[in-house]
Amino acid sequence: MKPMLSQRALHEAAGQGLRILAADERCRTAFTTPGSVLQDVLSPAARRYVLAAGRDEFLDHLDVLRGKAYRIAVEFVGEENSDPAEIERVVDEYLTVLAHEPVPEQLGFDLSNLGLSSSRDLATRNTARITGAAAGRGCDVVLSMERAPAVDDVLGTYRDLADEHPNLGITLQAYLHRTPADIDTIPVDGRKIRLVKGAFTAPADIALGRGPALDERYLTLAAQLLDRGARLSLATQDATVLGTARTSGLLDRVEEIEMLHGVRPALLRTYREAGYQCRIYATYGENWWLHLLHRLAEHPPMVLTALADIAERHQGDGHTVGAGY
Template sequence: MNHEMSQRALVEAAAEGLRRLADDARCQTAFTAPSSALRDMLSPAARRYVLAPDRAGFFEQSARLRAKGYRVSAEFTGPDQGVADSARAEGVVEEYLGLLAHEPAPDRIGLDLSRIGLAHSAEAALRNTGRIAASGALRGSEVVLDTDGPGDVDTVLAVLEALGGRYGNLGVTLQAHLHRTKDDALTVAGPGRTVRLVKGTSPEASDVALARGPALDDRYLDLAELLLDRGVRLSLATQDAEVLAAAKERGLLEHVQDIEMLYGVQPETLRRHRAAGRPCRIHATYGTNWWLPLMRRLADNPPMVLSALADIGLDRGPAGAPAHQLY
């Protein structure tokens, strides 16, 4: 038991270390520097979790995944770490508009408001979200707003409230670990509203959120039931095989819109659900600004650091093979 607890503590400490690396301004600056040695060294590991470096590659790889029966969401990682000025945010908006202009357009995109103007102003984020939602509505594409920590939740929900009545394709991600999420779910849930339910990964104080463990698993499933009862189009966005098994026992998997997993994370688990005839979605990031996605994927599962080091040591990532071969 002591060994088990010490291993758990080690993994938790490793996850915190990876989060600190992700958020460290010095690392971010080194990553975005021209001819960055850090980016070159880590790129084989990043290919495990990043579908493609550009829009053309995204469509090429996502077409192969769709041919195997998967739905594919798109999230652009951005040209660089900073979006503190309107010009950089405009570049991200233009990328999403170009993505939605493609034939066929992605059926869903994930939208981080911090990348489309929130760092500049809440008004800019609202305006740019409306532009993207309008384009998505014309193409039949869902636009799902992301939340990352309790500090952004109120702003995201305010944008949803302001635009949701005009754009029925606008949805939201809810984080089960936050104590406030049940109230938020009751506020946003309604027939036809798309909700992407995640456990949540950002570390928070105990008075703000639950830590990972059985209590969070139970809350996640209870929230899923609540949302389904209120008629939402629910994506169960989790890689946790035990939680998905419990959802199956509760009869939830028969009613969700899809089971969603991050690209490169537990592909064999998603493959089994797809083989069982359940609708499955891959949330795929693309672009060259993959420092945060890589560090966060590793922080979610610190033992995968060994796989990352092996990818670097072999000077190749598994995504060097066509994406459809992973699934």
Template sequence: MTGELSQRALMQAAAEGLRKLAADPRCRTALATPGSALYDLLTPAARRYVLAPDRDRFLHRIAVLRAKGYLVTAEYAAEYPPEYAPERTAERTAADPEHGGEHGGDHGGEPCCGRVVEEYLALLAHEPAPERLGFDLSRMGLARSPELAARNTGRIAAAAAARGSEIVLGMEGLSEVDAVLAVYRELSARYANVGVTLQAQLHRTEQDALAVARPGRTIRLVKGALPGPAQAALPRGPALDDRFLELAQRLVDRGARLSLATQDPAVLAAAGERGLLERAAEIEMPHGVQPHLLRRYREAGRVCRIHTVYGTNWWPHLMRRLAEHPPTVLSALADIGAGRADAEGIGY
């Protein structure tokens, strides 16, 4: 038992270290320039999880996955705004009037947010358009104000609706939840194609689920990537697995279109035993994570979705994938050693 606890503690500490690397601005700066030595060295590890550095290659590669029978969510790995910090977003918005108001920039917002909006609009202009877009509101200006994020996201929602596509808002730090849900409430009242992500780890999610679940609305249920304090969140373990399944049950009972966004084979097996796989709209996993498991569910007749990412700012995404299961660091090192080529379709 002591050895098991020590191993668990080691994995938890390793995951926390990887999350710190993901958030460290020095790492982001060092990896911000394609062609730098560090960027080139680590790119083979990123290729497992990031489909392409640019839109054209990305669109070609999601066609490969679609041809295999998968649904696809598209996310652009844009650079985060300078003021972004997952653990401080809501506090800063409330406390700092300078960042809480709306400022000039591209399309009524910060220039980098305007560029992200234009990228998603260009993605939607492609034929066929991705059936779903996913992104964090931090890239839409949430740290400046929820109003700015809602305005930027509303442009994407309107364009997506015209193409028959939907958007599903992501959810990160605990401090962001109220602001993200406020934006979701505003946009979902105007657009029927807007969904939202809920984190099972947060104690508050039981009440949030009751507030946002509506017949036909897409709710993406995840365990949660960023750990919170004990008074606010559960750690990884059996209690979180049970809560995930209980929340899934409540959401489908209320008529939500549930996306079971987990790559945990034990949780998916338990969901099958409870009859949840028949009632959920789909099973979703990130590209490069458990492809053989997702393929088995697709071959068994389940609707399966791959959350795909493209762009050059892949450092946070790579570190978070590794933090979910720290032993995959060995796979990352193997990819670097072998000089992994592009990985679309492998294992799927």
């Protein structure tokens, strides 16, 4: 019989289990099948993390969050995409959002949703189209980071476009062993750098697992990026990491704290009320399987909240936009 796990170890193991489910092709196929029972049953839980299925409703909801003095980042949620028509639809979504008033302060997206699986050149061209339009609206674009095999392509696209697009930033994953060396190969000074722990499963020879060693690396990388002039976003929902950053004074040097919408709103509110700049990373769209499972993995006790959200739909209740913020 296995020994009882500590609460932190149990949460880390549960998070790993959720990430495995997120990547399971059988589950993802079941989710995308027309009339999917999986999609129907889990949709009330997803609405806590995905603000809306459609753009107009999503943009209305953003006004609620802005009214609470949060910065906003916007993503049209999706997964790996190779259909040319669908890729173009994703690009059009971002261009349409950029035409809206008030304009989002920041956009984020995966290159795999812009054609990376077809070719890096296609993804790069589409990124340049969005980033150029965003510059004209005073908006930053921060590339999301993906699974370990795609890191070279994401970093390469960032390097290719960075000189021409000063509003382009990048997400770095602290859990990858390669990240400290990658920092030496990309533009950092004056750039928006979004530092995350890393949401995907990866073997030990590629990445650290969740735990104190990763926490330490995350804070070390944050300090190094700040020393090199990065406009740093601490993108984490980890209360322990944020507490250490605050005690050490590191938190006073970052541009902002960022959390994914719906994960730990009360924690983010605490920092906003303490005077720190705080950003909510908000998503919309229908292709949310990966997003939902990864959000639950960020804070596994939220699985209970997800079950409660499902129950509330059957009781006729709904999730209130901005609740907890």
